[in-house]
Amino acid sequence: MAIIKHRIRTAGLSVVGTFLGLKRCDEENCFLFDDVDSVTRLDDMVYLGGDHGLPELANRGFATRPDDPNRVQTIEPVRRPRREKGGEVRA
Numbered sequence: 001m002a003i004i005k006h007r008i009r010t011a012g013l014s015v016v017g018t019f020l021g022l023k024r025c026d027e028e029n030c031f032l033f034d035d036v037d038s039v040t041r042l043d044d045m046v047y048l049g050g051d052h053g054l055p056e057l058a059n060r061g062f063a064t065r066p067d068d069p070n071r072v073q074t075i076e077p078v079r080r081p082r083r084e085k086g087g088e089v090r091a
């Protein structure tokens with residue numbers, strides 16, 4: 001459930017960001033990463049990078065493993081994720 005929620009939210013943020021005039025980038029962990037070649041790529045996109053002129057939102061996103069994915073999540077500082085065994089991402 002949390003993975004599906006993250007992927008849908010990230011795809012939405014990516015599209016809406018460009019509608020708002022933000023540019024795509026090369027940072028693979030950013031919501032605006034340009035080279036989204038598969039749905040699993042969305043798993044690594046966990047925050048807004050620092051190169052979009054929005055310092056108040058830089059490096060902020062949503063917990064990828066929320067306690068209760070049914071609840072609305074707040075925006076919070078997110079660290080660069082690391083891959084665990086099996087390819088699962090933890091932020």
Ligand SMILES: [Zn+2]
Nearest residue numbers: 025030032049
């Ligand atoms: Zn970016």
